[in-house]
Amino acid sequence: EAGVTQFPSHSVIEKGQTVTLRCDPISGHDNLYWYRRVMGKEIKFLLHFVKESKQDESGMPNNRFLAERTGGTYSTLKVQPAELEDSGVYFCASSGQLFNSGNTIYFGEGSWLTVV
Amino acid sequence: QKEVEQDPGPLSVPEGAIVSLNCTYSNSAFQYFMWYRQYSRKGPELLMYTYSSGNKEDGRFTAQVDKSSKYISLFIRDSQPSDSATYLCAMKAQAGTALIFGKGTTLSVSS
Numbered sequence A: 001e002a003g004v005t006q007f008p009s010h011s012v013i014e015k016g017q018t019v020t021l022r023c024d025p026i027s028g029h030d031n032l033y034w035y036r037r038v039m040g041k042e043i044k045f046l047l048h049f050v051k052e053s054k055q056d057e058s059g060m061p062n063n064r065f066l067a068e069r070t071g072g073t074y075s076t077l078k079v080q081p082a083e084l085e086d087s088g089v090y091f092c093a094s095s096g097q098l099f100n101s102g103n104t105i106y107f108g109e110g111s112w113l114t115v116v
Numbered sequence B: 001q002k003e004v005e006q007d008p009g010p011l012s013v014p015e016g017a018i019v020s021l022n023c024t025y026s027n028s029a030f031q032y033f034m035w036y037r038q039y040s041r042k043g044p045e046l047l048m049y050t051y052s053s054g055n056k057e058d059g060r061f062t063a064q065v066d067k068s069s070k071y072i073s074l075f076i077r078d079s080q081p082s083d084s085a086t087y088l089c090a091m092k093a094q095a096g097t098a099l100i101f102g103k104g105t106t107l108s109v110s111s
Helices: none
Strands: A005-007 A010-013 A019-024 A031-037 A044-050 A053-056 A065-068 A075-079 A088-095 A111-115 B011-014 B019-025 B032-038 B045-051 B054-058 B061-066 B071-076 B085-092 B105-110
Touching: A005 A088, A010 A019, A019 A088, A019 A111, A031 A075, A044 A065, A075 A088, B011 B019, B019 B085, B019 B105, B032 B061, B045 B054, B045 B061, B045 B071, B071 B085
Parallel strands: A010 A111, B011 B105
Antiparallel strands: A005 A019, A019 A075, A031 A044, A031 A088, A044 A053, A065 A075, A088 A111, B019 B071, B032 B045, B032 B085, B054 B061, B061 B071, B085 B105
């Protein structure tokens, strides 16, 4: 079974540009999460989808970040316009239905973003 | 005060040593406790998961949760060079809610 896959694995963009990160969760997982780790800090929650609906987006830093999950399958996280402080690694994670295996969250390898 | 505190280390031990990794937390509502292992430039990999208080053992790994002290531990017995990684504690209050992570402890096991 394929794990959580993320694309691109690395991205270097200039300040002011736009970047779109993609996440393909484990097949059948309704819950999809985005997390971020900036240099020297802990991994922090950004938002949580249940199927195509945003369950919790309390961690989104500002309106330059837009996450979508059309059709409840893959998700994209767009940063527009990117700022220097957006540099870090963006992790996507997924889990199954809450009553079954929702407590086990599987992470992708991350998309490493550098804004210069 | 941060919700989850974890000493970042680094922690260096010889092969075969017993390793103790710890986290403290402030939110008494946390019920789900995880330990993740992260190798360099990779994503976190779930190592151990514990619900509420108690111990859980899996091979060379033992996770302990003491909710009265708001303290969790991960013990690694007979440590191996392949255990060299960053170990992250994470916890949450309810199923499906956001995980709160510690900063991670970097462990190096020398042969």
